[in-house]
Amino acid sequence: MSIYTFWPMLKKELREQYRTYRLFIAMIVFLLLGISAPIVTWLTPDLLKSLGNGVTIILPPQTATDALNAYLKNMVQLPALALILLAMGAIADERSRGTAVTILTKPVPRSIFVLAKFLAYELTLILSIVLAAAGAFYYTGQLFRPLPIGPFLTLNVALLAFLTLTLALTILSSTLVRSTIAAGGLAFLGFIVLVVLPDLNATIGQALPSALFRTGRVTQLLAGTASFVDTWQPVLIGFGLAILLIALACLIYRYQEI
Amino acid sequence: MACPGEAIIHCVSLRKTYGSVEALKGLNLTVYPHSIFGLLGPNGAGKSTTIKLLTRQIMPSGGQAWVAGAPITGHGADVRARIGYLSEQPSFYTWMSGQEFLDFTGELFGLSPTMRRRRRDELLELVGLADAGKRKIGGYSNGMRQRLGIAQALVNHPEVVFLDEPISALDPIGRKEILELLQQLKSETTVFFSSHVLADVDRICDAVAVLNQGELLAQASTAELKERYARPVITVELESDAENLRGLLAREPWVQHIAVSGTRASILVSDLAIAKRALPACLVNANLPLLRYEVALPTLEDVFIRLVGKEPDSVRSGAGETP
Numbered sequence: 038m039s040i041y042t043f044w045p046m047l048k049k050e051l052r053e054q055y056r057t058y059r060l061f062i063a064m065i066v067f068l069l070l071g072i073s074a075p076i077v078t079w080l081t082p083d084l085l086k087s088l089g090n091g092v093t094i095i096l097p098p099q100t101a102t103d104a105l106n107a108y109l110k111n112m113v114q115l116p117a118l119a120l121i122l123l124a125m126g127a128i129a130d131e132r133s134r135g136t137a138v139t140i141l142t143k144p145v146p147r148s149i150f151v152l153a154k155f156l157a158y159e160l161t162l163i164l165s166i167v168l169a170a171a172g173a174f175y176y177t178g179q180l181f182r183p184l185p186i187g188p189f190l191t192l193n194v195a196l197l198a199f200l201t202l203t204l205a206l207t208i209l210s211s212t213l214v215r216s217t218i219a220a221g222g223l224a225f226l227g228f229i230v231l232v233v234l235p236d237l238n239a240t241i242g243q244a245l246p247s248a249l250f251r252t253g254r255v256t257q258l259l260a261g262t263a264s265f266v267d268t269w270q271p272v273l274i275g276f277g278l279a280i281l282l283i284a285l286a287c288l289i290y291r292y293q294e295i
Numbered sequence: 296m297a298c299p300g301e302a303i304i305h306c307v308s309l310r311k312t313y314g315s316v317e318a319l320k321g322l323n324l325t326v327y328p329h330s331i332f333g334l335l336g337p338n339g340a341g342k343s344t345t346i347k348l349l350t351r352q353i354m355p356s357g358g359q360a361w362v363a364g365a366p367i368t369g370h371g372a373d374v375r376a377r378i379g380y381l382s383e384q385p386s387f388y389t390w391m392s393g394q395e396f397l398d399f400t401g402e403l404f405g406l407s408p409t410m411r412r413r414r415r416d417e418l419l420e421l422v423g424l425a426d427a428g429k430r431k432i433g434g435y436s437n438g439m440r441q442r443l444g445i446a447q448a449l450v451n452h453p454e455v456v457f458l459d460e461p462i463s464a465l466d467p468i469g470r471k472e473i474l475e476l477l478q479q480l481k482s483e484t485t486v487f488f489s490s491h492v493l494a495d496v497d498r499i500c501d502a503v504a505v506l507n508q509g510e511l512l513a514q515a516s517t518a519e520l521k522e523r524y525a526r527p528v529i530t531v532e533l534e535s536d537a538e539n540l541r542g543l544l545a546r547e548p549w550v551q552h553i554a555v556s557g558t559r560a561s562i563l564v565s566d567l568a569i570a571k572r573a574l575p576a577c578l579v580n581a582n583l584p585l586l587r588y589e590v591a592l593p594t595l596e597d598v599f600i601r602l603v604g605k606e607p608d609s610v611r612s613g614a615g616e617t618p
Binding site: 218 | 351352353380387399403444
């Protein structure tokens with residue numbers, strides 16, 4: 038097996054992220070969503086006052102915890118959709134355009150073809166989350182009070198686990214079908230299941246990384262009362278499921294005709 | 296069972312089915328090193344399926360094949376390291392330049408940076424893209440992409456290079472240049488290509504195989520095929536209506552078929568030597584003044600029509616004209 042082809046394939050994928058502006062799009066979307074959470078939270082009382090038309094709306098004073106909850110809500114939905122849009126053509130588009138044939142008739146194992154794509158998008162995701170987190174952390178500190186670093190980092194790792202799972206789902210969908218649009222639709226369907234499932238089944242809800250984004254769990258984390266297992270188990274399950282989905286994508290792609 | 300010593304490609308009862316459709320029906324084929332081998336057939340004959348099987352893009356439904364000594368279904372030595380491939384419609388990463396793509400291809404074959412640079416420049420020069428090497432592939436014309444496709448198929452000094460319709464997208468000058476290039480390649484590799492432009496195949500191929508509806512109809516050297524299948528035709532042009540020839544030659548044993556068009560007639564003969572002596576005598580005896588008399592040399596097109604029973608797509612569409 039030509040393992041040495043992994044590095045050139047990964048380099049090519051990273052260059053593609055950079056040259057086709059996917060990296061910048063992801064970074065800008067994530068950064069904007071990251072910094073908008075504390076700013077919008079801070080402005081909410083004034084916004085409601087100006088929109089009240091004489092009606093008095095009494096809001097409890099906005100806090101850093103509210104800003105953090107808004108950040109988590111922001112980062113679960115739109116970034117996941119942006120990720121699906123960016124990665125839905127990763128495999129399907131290469132198959133339909135014919136570039137996959139050009140590469141896979143060279144000694145490149147198909148699993149390396151899939152893994153390089155996944156890792157390149159994962160690196161883009163990590164960079165974008167770091168940017169979003171840094172922006173949210175800075176503005177929350179400026180407008181409210183600095184967030185405790187430990188719980189904030191933990192929540193961002195959980196975000197990474199959740200979005201990695203979404204990315205793996207997108208790559209798997211892209212492997213299953215030839216059409217980029219169909220791959221996007223399939224990934225979106227998977228994402229909906231991922232979001233809705235915790236509300237339908239409490240046990241599954243506790244096991245997925247999104248369990249950590251519930252307000253009660255965030256408060257526990259900030260107060261330092263959340264248990265180690267309750268915190269890290271969903272994160273590990275999120276990454277574990279992502280690895281399983283990618284392994285499945287590699288296996289399916291290995292036996293597909295290109 | 297292993298690949299016979301001398302053969303570079305050997306197929307034994309190679310089959311491919313898609314549901315109930317048999318795309319390839321037990322292909323037996325042998326190709327020898329340092330030759331240019333042409334795979335002919337109308338659309339849907341199984342040419343692309345054969346190339347896809349031999350380059351491991353798809354797996355066979357039955358049978359076996361060996362390329363450069365390695366079985367195409369084997370998990371051991373990867374035959375892809377020793378072959379080159381150009382698809383019918385080559386696709387590249389349009390954000391890369393020609394130089395970058397060849398460099399990337401070299402990396403996939405494990406070439407060192409120095410080797411890659413040297414090979415990249417050599418190949419760009421060879422296919423006439425030296426001046427366009429730094430330009431983005433997105434800005435290349437179809438012909439330029441085809442040339443880049445040939446260059447990338449040669450990066451690893453392959454033992455066999457598979458080219459699926461390599462000349463179909465080229466203009467007449469481009470076709471001539473690429474055909475010359477393929478002839479040059481013969482000394483260092485084996486060229487296996489599919490085409491429906493018969494005149495081009497006739498010009499450069501040492502051997503050909505004719506496929507139709509997934510079946511191999513014939514495989515031999517071009518000369519042998521012509522000798523075996525292409526029957527000689529004598530064309531005559533008279534001063535008067537050539538329809539008179541029908542009655543005149545109807546009973547001659549060496550005449551197989553007469554096609555008449557105005558004052559012209561094409562006579563398919565079974566024995567050229569006898570026909571060459573007998574036909575002029577017949578015309579003189581019948582007092583038919585002759586304007587033109589021509590013995591047509593058999594072409595691959597004649598062989599194709601004889602075997603497949605219809606004209607090749609290139610002839611029907613007019614794409615088969617050579618410069």
